[in-house]
Amino acid sequence: MSVESLLYNLNCTKAIAFNHVAKTVFNRISEPIVINIRKHSSEEFVSRNLLRGMDYLRYPQLNKGLAFTMAERQALGIQGLLASGVQTQEQQLEICRYSLSRFKNNLNRHLYLSELLDTNERLFYKLLGSDIPKYLPLVYTPTVGLACQRFGLVYKRPKGIFISIHDKGRIYQILQNWPCPTVRAICVTDGERILGLGDLGAYGMGIPIGKLSLYTALAAVPPSICLPITLDVGTNTQSLLEDPLYIGLREKRVRGQAYDDFIDEFMEACCKRYSRNVLIQFEDFALMNAVRLLDKYKNSYCTFNDDVQGTAGVVVAGLIAGCRITKKKVSENIYLFLGAGSAGVGIANLICDAMAEEGVKEKDAIDKIYLFDVDGLLSNKRQGGVPSHATKYGKDMEPTKDFGAFVKSIKATAIIGVSTVGGAFTPEILKQMAQNCERPQIYALSNPTIKAECTAQQAYDHTEGRCIYASGSPFPPVKYNGKEYHTGQGNNSYIFPGVALGVLACQAHHVPDTMFLAAATCLAKNVKQEDLDMGRVYPSLTDIPDLSNKIAVEVIEEAYKLKLAGMYPKPKDLMKFIMDYIYKTGYDNVKPDFYDYPKAEGVHVKSIEEMVKSMKGSK
């Protein structure tokens, strides 16, 4: 029995109580144990691969529930373990939809979906894909924020790896405990800046799980190659340290050299375990580490920071699409940021790149971009100066903390909220934007919903319905002057799944900023005129899977252009190449080789169909 199935079979409390020594011991005895007790040819096959029929029900990657046909049930030796009825996947989806409709709140819906993922992976992704606008907010922003805050209740079984600062020196060994050796994509957090909710420590695990489930739901990246990781270096949130349900280290965060050495070891261990071009997505690190670690690793690893580059990609896509409405160039706007953290500076940098494409020099581009942080305008004259990650945006202007007055004095045409201060775009600020230009662009990007700088309704109400508005979390349709408007969700989920798909498919070994600009341009190009007519700068969420494929093609083009691709020769038809690569949610794609089962040398891993056939042949 593997450690995974052992944990699976224990109830939640025992699983958490499973101590480190026991884990190590079990890991040792989970080395190949060849069971060969059955005689029937198909059963013999199962045992030689150490997969028992029951495993087809137990493992979400293999389970089809009542959709196993009678012949399959016989071949797998699971007849009688399921009710006699045989269901189609479509019928199962109906049952899921009905079950979800019975819950009264979204956290319970999130928990239901999380259990579905633990039970039947293909059904989960099929359901998500059947109505993305409906299900995305349940597995992702905003509900995932709540799930993180309650992660002590949500945690049931391993969906990713926790690596604690005390594991320093043996990170590689811990990675080996993950049962799938084919990992190609990792999403990692240290839980310090979870959405706009702050330091949630080990509770942050909900984020890499959610982000990677979007790799599959929105870009059909095979889930077996994805690994969520939380680096537990403690938490500085006192309420968590005192929370009896808290699942992480009850210690203050480790900082300085010890932290840096830990992250260095982590990066090396990932490469040693999974190859040098394993993709590592950084997510929800605090500002002090996000930009610094990106700069440190971006040229030596296959890595990106979603909050810096993914968010920048989606905002720049919105701005380029916004220019299709205003008939202006990107460089003809004046940009003002509320928030100068990792997201703000990442967006500002990519705006400069977009202006460079229009032939604007970097200095002139910077002149059109202003940032505020908690201490006011990034002014070179302010006490304490401009933070090091943002020095190039420091202005030789008098310091000010009055954001509203500044909106007026510089005649901003686009304001971008990445401040995590809910309601910071006051009615006065919005009204001023409406005076500054005909179609002011308002981005209220902080997540989850309560952290948005203004709601969609407020933006329309205070700009006479003339604004181009986008938010990070979804808002219901807005009513203005008797008309209904559907506003866009400027969330990095439009960008990172497609970029990841492209990087993974062509085995790129770096993820340069230009890939995000290529993704942003592709996204902006694909906004339909009818969306623009409504003032919406993003396509419908329903379109994301198609868009991700298109973005992936652009990313692959960029990878070959920059000689970063690891796969030669370059495929002739990139779209076909992508279509062959991606994960399919139909049950006919269930394969028994999803995990690291010890296989006898030369043993062919048969598909379920082959097993059914061999059973028929042996009759």
Ligand SMILES: O=C([O-])CC(=O)C(=O)O
């Ligand atoms: O997760 C999201 O919805 C967007 C994001 O990266 C963040 O807010 O940190």
Ligand SMILES: [Mg+2]
């Ligand atoms: Mg994030």
